[in-house]
Amino acid sequence: MLDDLRAAWRLRSGQARGWRLAFLTLLVVLAGATDGVGLALLVPLLNALGAAETGGTGGWLALLPRSLPVLLSLFLVVVMLRALIARAQQIVGAELSFDFAVALRVRAYGAIARASWSWLRSRRAADFHALFSTEIERVEHATHLLLEVPARLSILAAHFAVAFAIAPGFTALALAFGTALGWLMRHRLTESRRLGEFASAANLRVSREITEFLQALKLTKAYGAETQHVAAFEAAARSAEGADLAAARLQANTRLLLDCIVAVALAGFLWLAASWARLPLADLLVLILVFQRLLPMLQSVQELAQQFVHAAPAYRAVADAVEACEAAADSAPEPAEPAIAFEREIRMEDVRFGYGGGHPDVLRGVDLSLPAGSLTVMSGVSGAGKSTILDLLGGLLTPQSGRILVDGRELTPDIAPAWRRSVGTMSQEAFLFHASIRENLAWSKPDASDEAMLETLRLAGLTDLIAALPQGLDTVVGDRGASLSGGERQRLALARLLLRAPRLILLDEPASALDAGNEERILETIAGLKGRTTILLVTHRPDTVAAADHHVTLVDGRLV
Ligand SMILES: Nc1ncnc2c1ncn2[C@@H]1O[C@H](COP(=O)(O)OP(=O)(O)OP(=O)(O)O)[C@@H](O)[C@H]1O
Numbered sequence: 001m002l003d004d005l006r007a008a009w010r011l012r013s014g015q016a017r018g019w020r021l022a023f024l025t026l027l028v029v030l031a032g033a034t035d036g037v038g039l040a041l042l043v044p045l046l047n048a049l050g051a052a053e054t055g056g057t058g059g060w061l062a063l064l065p066r067s068l069p070v071l072l073s074l075f076l077v078v079v080m081l082r083a084l085i086a087r088a089q090q091i092v093g094a095e096l097s098f099d100f101a102v103a104l105r106v107r108a109y110g111a112i113a114r115a116s117w118s119w120l121r122s123r124r125a126a127d128f129h130a131l132f133s134t135e136i137e138r139v140e141h142a143t144h145l146l147l148e149v150p151a152r153l154s155i156l157a158a159h160f161a162v163a164f165a166i167a168p169g170f171t172a173l174a175l176a177f178g179t180a181l182g183w184l185m186r187h188r189l190t191e192s193r194r195l196g197e198f199a200s201a202a203n204l205r206v207s208r209e210i211t212e213f214l215q216a217l218k219l220t221k222a223y224g225a226e227t228q229h230v231a232a233f234e235a236a237a238r239s240a241e242g243a244d245l246a247a248a249r250l251q252a253n254t255r256l257l258l259d260c261i262v263a264v265a266l267a268g269f270l271w272l273a274a275s276w277a278r279l280p281l282a283d284l285l286v287l288i289l290v291f292q293r294l295l296p297m298l299q300s301v302q303e304l305a306q307q308f309v310h311a312a313p314a315y316r317a318v319a320d321a322v323e324a325c326e327a328a329a330d331s332a333p334e335p336a337e338p339a340i341a342f343e344r345e346i347r348m349e350d351v352r353f354g355y356g357g358g359h360p361d362v363l364r365g366v367d368l369s370l371p372a373g374s375l376t377v378m379s380g381v382s383g384a385g386k387s388t389i390l391d392l393l394g395g396l397l398t399p400q401s402g403r404i405l406v407d408g409r410e411l412t413p414d415i416a417p418a419w420r421r422s423v424g425t426m427s428q429e430a431f432l433f434h435a436s437i438r439e440n441l442a443w444s445k446p447d448a449s450d451e452a453m454l455e456t457l458r459l460a461g462l463t464d465l466i467a468a469l470p471q472g473l474d475t476v477v478g479d480r481g482a483s484l485s486g487g488e489r490q491r492l493a494l495a496r497l498l499l500r501a502p503r504l505i506l507l508d509e510p511a512s513a514l515d516a517g518n519e520e521r522i523l524e525t526i527a528g529l530k531g532r533t534t535i536l537l538v539t540h541r542p543d544t545v546a547a548a549d550h551h552v553t554l555v556d557g558r559l560v
Helices: 002-011 018-054 059-063 068-114 125-166 168-184 186-215 217-223 226-275 281-311 313-327 386-393 416-420 437-442 450-459 463-468 486-499 516-527
Strands: 345-353 363-371 375-380 401-406 423-426 504-508 534-538 550-555
Touching: 002 125, 002 313, 018 068, 018 125, 018 281, 068 125, 068 313, 125 168, 125 186, 125 281, 125 313, 168 186, 168 226, 168 281, 186 217, 186 226, 186 281, 186 313, 217 226, 226 281, 345 386, 363 386, 363 534, 375 386, 386 504, 386 534, 423 486, 437 450, 437 486, 450 463, 450 486, 486 516, 516 534
Parallel strands: 375 534, 375 550, 423 504, 504 534
Antiparallel strands: 345 363, 345 401
């Protein structure tokens, strides 16, 4: 439990402004105090209403005038003040929750966005999805409860204070009863927390199933694996819902138990108050009112605590996930300088790289020179490390030894973000957004004009397609470009890349998923870009690129 609270503290943000929390604390105290004063005023009020002959409580209340209109006015002022404080408390509490929720979501999103690619590539997208879809919501719920508990406790304290002023011994007994009740219920809190941890794990399984199913929709249909996915989803959903159901059962059982205990306790206390404590009538009436409110309040604090410990494990899940992303951040996530110009050559010198985890190094001393404006073709068997070379040249990975030089300047992690702005990359399966052609293009250069877009579409060989589309640039391409053919998708991705006018283009088998005819045409289009920019093209058919200036092959971690 303490771990969860520590995680909650780690997740607090500077934006949650300390003064607001201090103001809320003040309001909580004031709410309790006005509640207590309002209750205490009932004693002289009842006395003034006719119970005067029975005596009443001494203390500061004895100083009040006994006039009914004055007491009623005072009572009204206190009740209205209490209502105003409650309103302010509700608004400030909601603002704090809002600030916390937005800051946390933005922090988590930013942490993922700023994490280095070398770390991100070994993560599961589904786990990030779970973070946003369920765990952060549970954290928000827990925070709402966390803000609510002190408010209830303050009112509880006010009730106890009034009861104590009327009948100290009797109230001490009630306090002992409340403490004993909490102690008796502690196992329920432990059980609720265990269910909360189980719910975190079950929610993760649901999220993994949903994300991977949606990513593989076409494959699922093609393999007829729908039943398999539905069954896996049902098992995960039952498990997650089962955790919530068990928590709801526990909550209902606790409520039944507390309802009975509180009813018996209330009857017992009232009987004791009337027969044993022999209080004056006005005091007795107020004491009845106080206890009639106080005991259910104890019950609601117990319920809130139970709900809180159920949601609290999400604090640790979210804090651990966000901090892991933050620890893996790029050393300079925001480019410190504009895109890096490149006039002469990009060079790899004796570059070594391995993915760790006991695997042998993939690259074992790679030397490569890409003169500006040249077209280099790279080939090698599957798994040789070609994509790894592209990721290193693109500034996504950092060599473990050796250097990459851009016009003689070493490509270090500090300048990698700026360098990435000068690079355009494209792989086998180009990703397109479910948006129009214009929006897909503008993603890489938001201020691009229609003319610039049409020019890059021409270079990518898509002029005829755009002319044939009734909505032209505004045609929506579907999920991941589903309404385009494979060749059109790759060409559109090429146009998007060219729109940024990159100094270096890294192409990772951009046409190998296409049929031979389409592949040749795309490779021809790429060869036609020679001279405009520097290109490194990975292809398993190097012979088809006659225009290439250099051919290199990756063998045993070295280029030959
Ligand atoms: N994140 C990773 N963690 C561990 N090993 C990895 C990781 N990514 C790639 N590898 C391993 O590094 C080696 C080189 O991978 P890479 O993708 O660079 O090869 P490739 O030549 O591009 O292969 P292909 O032609 O099949 O695309 C492979 O053995 C691969 O299993």
